[in-house]
Every structure is written in C-alpha cells, then in structure tokens.
Amino acid sequence: MPRESLLISTLVELADNLVDHFDVIDVLTVLSDRCVEAIDVDAAGVLLASPQGDLQFIASSSESIRTLELFQIQSDEGPCVDCYRSGTAIVNRALGDAEVLWPRFAPMALAHGFRSVHCLPMRLRGRTIGTLNLFRTEQGPLSDEDAVVAQGLADVATIAIIQHRSAMDARTLNDQLSHALNSRVTIEQAKGKVSQATGCGMDAAFDRLRAHARSHNARLTDVAEAVVTGAFEPSALDLGAAERSSRA
16 A cells, blocks of 8 residues: 555544544554654554653553563663653664663664664643654665654554543543553453453454454553453454455
8 A cells, every 4th residue: 555545544543543542552553563664664652651640551562572671671772762851853773883882772772673763752732742763674774754654653653642622631641541551461360361361462462462352442541441350251242354364
C-alpha cells in the first residue's frame, strides 16, 4: 500500500477508535505497527510516564522491543530516558558510537540487531508525557520526509491517549495514564497464560488477544482480564493474522 494511503488509513482507524472507553494500548500498538510500515524503521515502541513521572512500557511492534524498552527503564539509561527528561528529540543516533553515552543500553541494543535509534517526545500542552521510539537495523539518517511523518505520528499518539471528548485537564490525563499502565500489567499476564496454554510465542499470544478483541468488538483489556481471571480459556481465542496465514 502506498505510504499516503497507509497514513490516511491509519488516521481513519484511529478516528474510529477515539470514542468513549477506547483502548489506549490497542491504539498505541496500531501506531507502533504503522510506524514500521510507513517509515524507514524496523521496530517501534511507546513509553508513557505514570502520574508520578516514572516511565513505563505501553506498546511496541514486537516482543524484542518490549524487552529493550524495559531494559532502558530498569537501567535508567538510554535514548528514550534522555528524550523524556529533556523533552527534545534524539534523531539519527548510531548505537555503535553511543557506548560512552549509554554504556549498558547501547551493547544491549546492538545485541538485538539494531544499529540506530530515533526518539521523539510526546507532548501535551507543553508537558512531555512519554516517547515514541524508532529503531533501525541499519545506520544512516532518516529522510526529512520520514522525520516529518514520524513527528506527526508522535503527535497523533499523544492525542490518542486522552479521549477526544474529554476535557484535557491534569486529572483526566492522570486517570488515562494510570488506566493504561494498569491495563498493560493485565495484558502481560494474559499473554503469558495464552503462550503457556497454546505453546505459541509471546508475539503470537498478543496477536491472538488483539484478533479476538477486534473480531468480537471487545476491548483488548477486557479480553485480557477474562483470560487472566479464568473466565475465558486461552485456547478459545481467535487465531492471529500470522497464525491464520501460516495455516492457510
């Protein structure tokens, strides 16, 4: 699909999701996936700050990025941490040249196969609430056009955190962030149960949860909670797109 059509499709999909009680994690997962499809990057992730100011993992395009993002948070080191604290973008940073700046994170990222990183702050009314993080397996700069598209998606991600009909005050923002962070814990637990019950990987487990939620017009976090509480059997979930393709 041409990039222009993909971006329009993404905006339409986001508009359809920005209704009362929309699922923040699902929306930001869509954005992570679309970054990989529309920009010259190989992986993407989103970190949000809790009401207390601590960065938390929210969404990513793959399980490997989730591991890398969590490492940054736990080690309190890396481009995403610096981007959030400074509120400024980190663009076209070669990881092979960054071991002095990030002595723990850079080797970890290189071990995962990434060679460059780009982090964009997610701002709302002057307040930085998280980061959109883009990784490439090759060095080299993002084109000016890609940089504009990436910033646009970062802005959309920021807007998506708060319901469009809600007043954008501090209380609403904190409630939304707290809900998203709590939901992420439930989803990780559900992924583990699905993976263990079906023998699939964590990426495929998440794909199953999302596929089932979408095909049944349900919220991702509600499906995950049903799996965690035992109200729904993991083996009864719809197959994700990747598994359907492999069995076709």
